[in-house]
Amino acid sequence: MFLASLFYSFLILLLLSFILPESEIISNIAATGVFISILALIVGLIKPRLVLPMGHYQTRRKVLYTYIYLFFICFFMVGFLGEAQVAQPTKTKEKSTEMLAAAEDKKNKQIALEEKDKEDEKLKVQEETDKKEAEREAQEQAAAKQEAERKAQEQAAAKQEAERKAQEQAAAKQEAERKAQEQAAAKQEAERKAQEQAAAKQEAERKAQEQAAAKQEAERKTQTAKQSTGTSGNGEAFVNDPSDDKESNLSCKGQIKGNMNSKIYHMPDGAYYDKTQDDIQWFCSPEEAEKAGFRASQR
Known part of the structure; x- marks a missing residue:
């Protein structure tokens, strides 16, 4: 074209x-x-x-x-x-x-x-x-600043974590010490209870021994009393046969009845003197009855 x-x-x-x-x-x-x-x-x-x-x-x-x-x-x-x-x-x-x-x-x-x-x-x-x-340098500076801030935050967080762990360790140590003290106190309490139980056991054994001794003594006295048939001329007490009556066993004036079951002695003018008929031990004086372990009747 x-x-x-x-x-x-x-x-x-x-x-x-x-x-x-x-x-x-x-x-x-x-x-x-x-x-x-x-x-x-x-x-x-x-x-x-x-x-x-x-x-x-x-x-x-x-x-x-x-x-x-x-x-x-x-x-x-x-x-x-x-x-x-x-x-x-x-x-x-x-x-x-x-x-x-x-x-x-x-x-x-x-x-x-x-x-x-x-x-x-x-x-x-x-x-x-x-x-x-x-712009690149500004971005690098901003990135470096952010990195520094991030590291500072990480260091602060690490410091807080270390402090928290230290506090936890201190608390755990205190808890362990408290538990150790509680265990020591519990051990002392157990030892004290054991000692108390041992003392109670010893006391119970002692009481049992005393009761056994008292029982033996009572049995011995009972046998001694049963073996006596009356009061001798020198004024010793005697135990009558329950089937005997009052008059057949009189050996002294002012005869005093002693109930061997209740350990109570009754004067001739007492309310229960005539009612006491079995298991009787006879005495010639209140001093003699009290010396044998009997007490006076209230009536």
């Missing part, structure tokens, strides 16, 4: 040259086409995208093919209209030189602009790098 457009442009210029053979406009247009083709060729070999339409393959080969064709077409027009250009060769040359100088200046400006863009890009990249580095 682009080459077809160039071809149609060439035909239009050719028709104009026949219609206006004496006009300088056609020659100037052709010369301008030569200059533009050369300038576009130089710029396109450096930056193809600056001289090629959008949407096409923007390569140096495309630039070369396109603007070589344009250069030849315009150059042919200049040669075809040579007579008009011979009259003013110096002026055309100067214009071409000016145009080349302008193209060169434009190229230099473009290069300078590109270099400036590169410098700006470098500065921008450097600024972004410095910013990222600063």
Whole structure:
């Protein structure tokens, strides 16, 4: 499409040259086409995208093919209209030189602009790098601060745990001491009870022995009393046969009855004197009855 457009442009210029053979406009247009083709060729070999339409393959080969064709077409027009250009060769040359100088200046400006863009890009990249580095350092510092705080918290927690364990150990020690004291007290209490039980056992044995001795003594006295048949002339007490009556056993005046079961003696004027008839031990005096372990009747 682009080459077809160039071809149609060439035909239009050719028709104009026949219609206006004496006009300088056609020659100037052709010369301008030569200059533009050369300038576009130089710029396109450096930056193809600056001289090629959008949407096409923007390569140096495309630039070369396109603007070589344009250069030849315009150059042919200049040669075809040579007579008009011979009259003013110096002026055309100067214009071409000016145009080349302008193209060169434009190229230099473009290069300078590109270099400036590169410098700006470098500065921008450097600024972004410095910013990222600063952010990274800030993040590292924040992370280091958090790590330090975490370690401080862990140390505080470890200290609290150690104090708690120390308190638990102290409490356990106190509990063990308390239990040991309780066990010692319980042991002492058990020993005391054992001693009390032993003492009680000894006391019971002693009482049993005393009771046995008292029983033996009582049995001995009973046998001794039973063996006596009365009171001798010297005033000793005697035990009568329960079937005997009072008168048959009188051996002394003021006969006193003693009940061997109750150990109570009765005077002749006592309320129970006549009622006491069995298991009687006779005495001649209260002193004799009391000496034998009897007590006086209340009536």
